[in-house]
Amino acid sequence: MNLDAAALAAMFGLGRPLGPWRPLANGGAPSDSRVLTTTHGRWVVRTGRLLGDWHREQAHRVHRLESAAWDAGIAMPRPVEPPAPAVGHWHNPAGDTLVRVSEWLEEHDLRQVDMTSDAEISQAAEWVGSTLARIALLGAATGVAADDGMPPHPPAEWREWVAEADAGGHPVATPARALLPVVEEATALIQEALCEPPGTAWVHGDTSRANVLRTRYGYALIDWEGARSDAPWWEAVNVAFRFATPFNGPTAAGDPRVVRPLLTAYLDAGGPSGPAEVSAFAGMLRSQLAAIAWCLWLALGHRRATADQRAFGLRIVTSAARDMPQVMNSLETWTTLLR
Numbered sequence: 001m002n003l004d005a006a007a008l009a010a011m012f013g014l015g016r017p018l019g020p021w022r023p024l025a026n027g028g029a030p031s032d033s034r035v036l037t038t039t040h041g042r043w044v045v046r047t048g049r050l051l052g053d054w055h056r057e058q059a060h061r062v063h064r065l066e067s068a069a070w071d072a073g074i075a076m077p078r079p080v081e082p083p084a085p086a087v088g089h090w091h092n093p094a095g096d097t098l099v100r101v102s103e104w105l106e107e108h109d110l111r112q113v114d115m116t117s118d119a120e121i122s123q124a125a126e127w128v129g130s131t132l133a134r135i136a137l138l139g140a141a142t143g144v145a146a147d148d149g150m151p152p153h154p155p156a157e158w159r160e161w162v163a164e165a166d167a168g169g170h171p172v173a174t175p176a177r178a179l180l181p182v183v184e185e186a187t188a189l190i191q192e193a194l195c196e197p198p199g200t201a202w203v204h205g206d207t208s209r210a211n212v213l214r215t216r217y218g219y220a221l222i223d224w225e226g227a228r229s230d231a232p233w234w235e236a237v238n239v240a241f242r243f244a245t246p247f248n249g250p251t252a253a254g255d256p257r258v259v260r261p262l263l264t265a266y267l268d269a270g271g272p273s274g275p276a277e278v279s280a281f282a283g284m285l286r287s288q289l290a291a292i293a294w295c296l297w298l299a300l301g302h303r304r305a306t307a308d309q310r311a312f313g314l315r316i317v318t319s320a321a322r323d324m325p326q327v328m329n330s331l332e333t334w335t336t337l338l339r
Helices: 005-012 053-071 118-142 155-168 173-193 232-242 256-268 278-299 307-338
Strands: 033-038 041-049 097-103 201-203 212-215 218-221 228-230
Touching: 005 033, 005 097, 053 118, 053 201, 118 201, 118 212, 118 218, 118 232, 118 256, 155 173, 155 278, 173 278, 173 307, 201 232, 228 232, 232 256, 232 278, 232 307, 256 307, 278 307
Parallel strands: none
Antiparallel strands: 033 041, 041 097, 201 228, 212 218
């Protein structure tokens, strides 16, 4: 997407650019963001494409939740209201082009911070847990169903994607085929849990060490575009088991130094609770399967994926084929950390 820094800064009222913007690193993953310094401060400029009516509605819901979180004082970058025409926090100047701007925070995300000391791990986990509870209480009045916006893809669709990969000679065919038994097992668990889900709300949807910053003022939560409907208890469990791993992908770990303080802080802050049983992992599995499916589409060249995005998708699907069986085999044991 071709952008002119000076024109964009003028449109968003950011002041005059003090130099060219620079790409924002994303831990080896493809990035759609730039950092721009102007006379009024430093900003993150993110670009994207409008993918359809569902994306438009999602953007408006994200706008409501992100704005409510900012108004409630949750530590986060200030989103800049876009000029018209707009879709949520995104400026939509023409066609499917999207641009959004938020305040830059001087920080390091927690993939880049030494998380080996128990004190550092506990402090970060407690902040995340209490913040998840605050967000859940903000989003609790939306009245949405637990599977709104993200029903699990049925195994038949996964088999079609594997057949497409085979027919096209894509390298992703082998790891995608290896995932099919796990996909069937996880989908069955999710569908059973959805028969009697805990109460639901709009949640951040992408809280990980990649999206928590440690600034001079404390921690802050970024990247709200993954906001979705979910059971907040499932979201808290999802984060508690994924936060132990620095990589923002389909891995999870039952590290009691993370899980126990995070869930304790979440419940102490009033976060909605749920059963301490295997069904509590339904949100984590649904989130993981959705991310893996997206990466499989990228690896197949869908969504107009670039070469870098296709390579990234292949890496994620390959790691999922290695890690997801271990995740599924660990669920029964991990339930002891929920009590």
